[in-house]
Amino acid sequence: MNVFQHILESALILCYPIEMNLEETGGFASSELIAEAQTLTLDTLTLREAVAIGHFTTELADKKNLPVSIEVRMGSWCVYHISLDGASEGHDSWINRKCAVVEHTKNSSLLELVLCEEQGLSWYEKSGLSENTFAANGGAIPLMTHDSNLVGVLIVSGLAGPDDHRLAVAGVKAFKGKR
Numbered sequence: 221m222n223v224f225q226h227i228l229e230s231a232l233i234l235c236y237p238i239e240m241n242l243e244e245t246g247g248f249a250s251s252e253l254i255a256e257a258q259t260l261t262l263d264t265l266t267l268r269e270a271v272a273i274g275h276f277t278t279e280l281a282d283k284k285n286l287p288v289s290i291e292v293r294m295g296s297w298c299v300y301h302i303s304l305d306g307a308s309e310g311h312d313s314w315i316n317r318k319c320a321v322v323e324h325t326k327n328s329s330l331l332e333l334v335l336c337e338e339q340g341l342s343w344y345e346k347s348g349l350s351e352n353t354f355a356a357n358g359g360a361i362p363l364m365t366h367d368s369n370l371v372g373v374l375i376v377s378g379l380a381g382p383d384d385h386r387l388a389v390a391g392v393k394a395f396k397g398k399r
Contacts, residue, residue, distance in 0.1 A: 245334050246358065246382025253331040260392045261364050265371040267299055269395070273363070273374055274300030276398070277391025281376075288378030288387065291315050292363075294371065304378075311377040317355030322362050322373045324349070330358035330385040359384030361392065 262269070274292040281288050287306025292299050303311065321329040324347075333356040336343040343349075343356035358381030363372035374391060376384040 244381060245330070245337055246385070248330060248334050248382065250331060250334045250338055253328060253334060256389065257328060257331070260361065260389065261366050262371070264365060265294065265363055267294070270294055270299045270372050273391055273395045274302070276394040277374065277376065277387060278302055278304070280390050280394060281387060286379060286387065288376055288384070289315060291375045293319060293373045307378050314355055314359070314377040315375045317353060318357060318360035318377065319373050319375050320354045321356050322360045324354065326362055326364070326370050328362060328385065329356055329360040330381060332356045333358065333381070357381040359388060361385065361388045
């Protein structure tokens with residue numbers, strides 16, 4: 221097994237369980253998601269690095285034959301997009317809406333959902349934003365630099381929200397592990 225394969229296998233084992241939790245929040249706590257986000261910060265994000273994050277995430281999804289769409293954006297620019305076997309065109313709407321949550325808050329879309337659920341609130345009522353434009357559901361994570369700048373967004377759609385989130389996190393961890 222080469223180093224690349226070992227990194228991918230490690231990311232799958234650590235970050236993407238074989239059994240998927242289909243609960244809306246996956247049992248995540250906001251404190252756990254906040255701590256996790258700190259481990260995902262990047263030194264920089266070049267175009268080549270953004271595309272590599274998309275490729276690493278795709279490799280992980282391919283290994284599990286997951287029917288997902290994966291996108292990486294830098295601002296409004298889509299720099300990577302792929303839909304794997306079994307994905308549907310409806311994923312694009314979810315991708316846009318999940319990404320809008322991250323761009324609005326600089327937090328993962330799952331963290332936003334969990335924060336509100338912990339307070340017994342609807343994210344849409346709390347924010348005053350529309351479900352037609354925003355999706356507070358797992359699967360979009362901010363690509364942040366160490367100096368807290370939002371430099372991109374990685375979005376996964378096609379599974380239950382917590383599982384989309386886990387795959388996105390695993391993709392960034394695999395990317396960081398190869399460096």
